[in-house]
Amino acid sequence: MLMANDAMSRLLEHVSEQCFCQQSRMTARAVTRRYCAAFASVGLEATEFSLLAALALGKSASIAGLADHLAFERTTLVRNLQRMASRGLIRPADTRSRSLRYVLTPVGESLLEKALPLWAGVQAAVQGQLQSSEAAIALKFLAALRRASEKRHRVVPRLSLERAGDDHERRV
Numbered sequence: 355m356l357m358a359n360d361a362m363s364r365l366l367e368h369v370s371e372q373c374f375c376q377q378s379r380m381t382a383r384a385v386t387r388r389y390c391a392a393f394a395s396v397g398l399e400a401t402e403f404s405l406l407a408a409l410a411l412g413k414s415a416s417i418a419g420l421a422d423h424l425a426f427e428r429t430t431l432v433r434n435l436q437r438m439a440s441r442g443l444i445r446p447a448d449t450r451s452r453s454l455r456y457v458l459t460p461v462g463e464s465l466l467e468k469a470l471p472l473w474a475g476v477q478a479a480v481q482g483q484l485q486s487s488e489a490a491i492a493l494k495f496l497a498a499l500r501r502a503s504e505k506r507h508r509v510v511p512r513l514s515l516e517r518a519g520d521d522h523e524r525r526v
Contacts, residue, residue: 374499396469402434405435406466416454435456438462439456
């Protein structure tokens with residue numbers, strides 16, 4: 355077992371309280387559970403709802419574009435789309451394009467129509483738990499955090515507990 359010294363204990367406490375990744379993942383899991391519970395009555399998960407909504411809006415002409423739009427890893431998106439296709443919710447679009455594109459089936463459209471009022475209810479419930487200005491601020495903050503996190507290949511300092519005075523760098 356790792357024995358934490360005072361410096362490490364302080365850093366770990368800071369991570370626990372201040373880490374954007376940890377805090378956003380904890381929040382995402384809690385929010386996802388709440389929305390999944392709302393969609394359970396129609397047999398839908400929050401991820402599937404988001405995908406059905408994006409596809410219904412025609413948000414992307416390709417899987418890569420859809421992955422970018424919804425901030426999915428491409429392989430995760432493909433697995434989700436395949437699972438939804440096997441359930442008969444979506445199908446490949448009839449297109450002569452080189453890129454694969456999915457559209458909703460009548461079953462998918464019907465499920466989305468049933469899910470929209472459920473979404474509106476849980477959205478209002480969550481928003482009702484926030485102060486009047488907090489909802490807009492939360493959405494703005496989440497968008498800013500996503501933009502900041504999508505910046506790639508910046509050089510950032512690497513902290514080392516053993517050699518706190520050294521200036522190490524790594525690419526992220």
